[in-house]
Amino acid sequence: MRGHRLPTLSRKESLILELLVRHKELYGLQLVAESRRRLKRGTVYVTLQRMEEKGYVASRLEDAPPEAGGLPRRIYQPTAVGRRVLGAWTSAARLMPEFAR
């Protein structure tokens, strides 16, 4: 099994995936709002970048509304890999509650 690392999912990553699966796609600040303060705006973007590198989420750019202007927003959605990893971790957590902690 050398060279094959099991996918890992931190608590924040798991929360982000849960929210993305529930809402289909969200941008960073919506994730912070939906998480009820469990995600912070200073760390959510770094976590999303790491999750994108792991292949758990994908993103696309969307132009800002013309009346607001500014930079295009990055919108995130879960990938098939992300959904599978979340499913596996949720099942494992259900079977072994101490594993979830």
Next chain:
Amino acid sequence: MTRAGNRLRAFASRLCCAETMERVVDPLIADLQLEYAKAVHTGSLWRSRWIRIAGGVALLKVIALCGGRSAFDEGTADEHRAMARTITFSAVAMCALVALCEAPYWRTLQLAVQAQQTRMFLYLIPQALPIAFPIGLTIGILFGFRGRVVSARSKRAVLTMAVAWSAISFAILAWVLPAANQSYREWVFRTYGQITPLLKGTSELTLAELSGQIESYRHTAMAGSSLVRDLTFSYHQRWSLACATAVLALFALGVLGRRPSARWTLGLAAVGGCFAYYTLLFLGRSAALGGSVPAFAGAWLPNVVFVLVSILLLASRQSTAPSPA
């Protein structure tokens, strides 16, 4: 007027790589701009101001996280070894310094153990930490990077680590140390049968309490008294000492040369630098309490001097660096 977040973006672009800008900073700024535009549109002046502040804080956090991550993840094997050596040397030096600072209280500690009050030992530790952090990290940096060329990435990693230690130091000086000091005094007085609670001295006041006391004396006849000077100096010293870790880390990076240095040279630089820092702090304190200089000037004197010396050292290294062939 510039669009909200444009200045923050320009600032971040100086410190972050293109990928971090695209994947982390730009999404943050885009969300900030949209949130700000919504707040302005609804006429929420205070909310729009709050969004700018929160966005700035979030961006600083992102820069710190990305800076640390890129330095630790992307560095070469030699850079990783040097960082590991720095952390190890710093940890050993910090533990030794804490033990050294606790030594005068050895008899009290023995009494505490006899009375089964071993947690008293914990009350004495916070007073040693704001001294142990800057000296320990300075020694760690000088010996961790001994004989190596310190890359820009390593410098960023070291400074990120130093700023983190400074933040911890600030929390200790502002809240933990006053509470620990007061608990320790009350325990000693209880041991000798005195009535507690005790009135707090200057060292036992938190930052907010110090500030409150200074304010209460501001418009009274006591305003220029030695008591108020002592309180004001103590207030500024808490901030200044918290920055000592970052300032001495900068000094250590300035001292590290391009050529391998002997252990004794680095040892001398570490001891001499720290000794000079605390001598300046002592002189600043004497001058401030004597009324010769304002309290904030006395407290910040060592930091100002050491930042200037560090900048000169770093600039001289750059000017003497050999140009690429």
